[in-house]
Amino acid sequence: MTTLSPPRPGPARATGSAPRRRPLLRRYDWDAYLYLVPAFAFYLVFLVRPVVESIWIALFDWDGITASEWVGVDNFADVLADPQIWQATLHSLVFVVFYALLPTALALVFVGAIARIRVRGLAAFRALLFVPYILSTVVVAISWRWIFAETGPLNTALRAIGLDGLTRTWLGDFTTALPSVGIIGTWVMFGLAFVLFVSGLQNIPAEQFEAARLDGAGPVREFFAVTLPALRGEIQVALVLMITAALRNFDIVWNTTAGGPGTSTTVPSYFIYREAFVTHQVGRASAIAVVLTLLIFAIVGAVMWLTRDRDAAAPRGGTR
Numbered sequence: 001m002t003t004l005s006p007p008r009p010g011p012a013r014a015t016g017s018a019p020r021r022r023p024l025l026r027r028y029d030w031d032a033y034l035y036l037v038p039a040f041a042f043y044l045v046f047l048v049r050p051v052v053e054s055i056w057i058a059l060f061d062w063d064g065i066t067a068s069e070w071v072g073v074d075n076f077a078d079v080l081a082d083p084q085i086w087q088a089t090l091h092s093l094v095f096v097v098f099y100a101l102l103p104t105a106l107a108l109v110f111v112g113a114i115a116r117i118r119v120r121g122l123a124a125f126r127a128l129l130f131v132p133y134i135l136s137t138v139v140v141a142i143s144w145r146w147i148f149a150e151t152g153p154l155n156t157a158l159r160a161i162g163l164d165g166l167t168r169t170w171l172g173d174f175t176t177a178l179p180s181v182g183i184i185g186t187w188v189m190f191g192l193a194f195v196l197f198v199s200g201l202q203n204i205p206a207e208q209f210e211a212a213r214l215d216g217a218g219p220v221r222e223f224f225a226v227t228l229p230a231l232r233g234e235i236q237v238a239l240v241l242m243i244t245a246a247l248r249n250f251d252i253v254w255n256t257t258a259g260g261p262g263t264s265t266t267v268p269s270y271f272i273y274r275e276a277f278v279t280h281q282v283g284r285a286s287a288i289a290v291v292l293t294l295l296i297f298a299i300v301g302a303v304m305w306l307t308r309d310r311d312a313a314a315p316r317g318g319t320r
Contacts, residue, residue, distance in 0.1 A: 051293070058286035064276070068283070075287035085288065088266040089295070091178060092247050095267070096299075098182030099189050099246035100239055106186075107193035107238075111201050111231070112223040115209065126198055129191040137188075141255030144184045145171060148256075171257050174264050181256055181265055185246065193238045200234035201227065236307040240300050247296045268292045 058075050062068035079085055119125065132140065147153050148170035155167040170180045204226065212222045250269035253259060259266040268288055275285035 054286045054289055058283055058290050060283045061281075062283045063280040064282045065280075071283065075284050076291065078284065079287045079291055084263060084266065085268065085271060085291075087263060088268050088271060091265060092249065092267050094178060095182055095185060095246040095249055096243055098179070099185040099249070100242035102186050103189040103193045103242060104235065104238060106190055107197050108223075108228070108231075108235075110194060111197040112219065112227055114198065115201060115204075115223070115227050116219055122198070126195055130195050131191065132188045133191045135188075137251040138255055140184065140188060141252045144187075145256050148180055172261055174261055177257055177261060177264050181253055184252055184256070185249070188252075189242045189245065192241065196234045196238045197231055200231045204230045232307060232309055236304060239303050239307065243299060243303060244296055247292065247299065268295075 057068075059070065059072055060068035061071045061075070114122070149155075150167075150169045154170065158164065158167050168176065170176050208226050208230075209222065212226050217225060248269055249267055250273065253265055253267055253270060254273070257265045259270045269292070272285045272288050272292070275281045275288065
């Protein structure tokens, strides 16, 4: 009689061994990436290609019409040795204070107050403050040029309260032209920061505020313990957008002071426009644009690193 032998046991599987790894990308993952192809193609054609072409043009002496002449990195050397470019870059860094730091601080103060009190009509108030950001910058510049004029509302108000000694042509004075243009940027960017921070505030659980108040936290302590840490992501986004706007600022400067008086409000974008369309030195204009782009990347990268979530980025310990 034939007996059936029991199956031979296979190799024992270690208890707690790691499960078999699945392939990183399955077929449906690759199919999903196909939906990104149109957007990626648009990105390559209309963003990456012009950037690469600008870098290439910066290596030539070209007026935009006649044949170009290879000069290598001479355009970059001329740009970095030009004191007017450095002065314009310093003006842009001053604008970072007015366009980014000041609106962020003001918006945080408003949001800290909103977290403690109930505001009726917040949606309408938020929309009203956001209007300057979506207005045409030409309209904004012309309106503020009228406000800052010698016979404009600002000087009229100062005369009405007996402060005639403070009146001046704000955009035509070497001392006040740069901060005056910066105040315009503060007015424009405040609405963006406020809207972002209010949206983040609404996502903070009410239990966190209640717990802080039960612990005896006052308005200042509650702001730094609850509100400010919860708004880290919104602050990072706002700073990136506003710093980028400050460094590439052109239209507000051009439509208010045109870089004057003298060179007191010039910015790198002003020189890009002048070199490309006035003096017809397209290669030099491209070199300034490349340097400005690298500057924006460097500053924005530093801001993102400084405002990163260190708790999320820190490696988590585990049992061995």
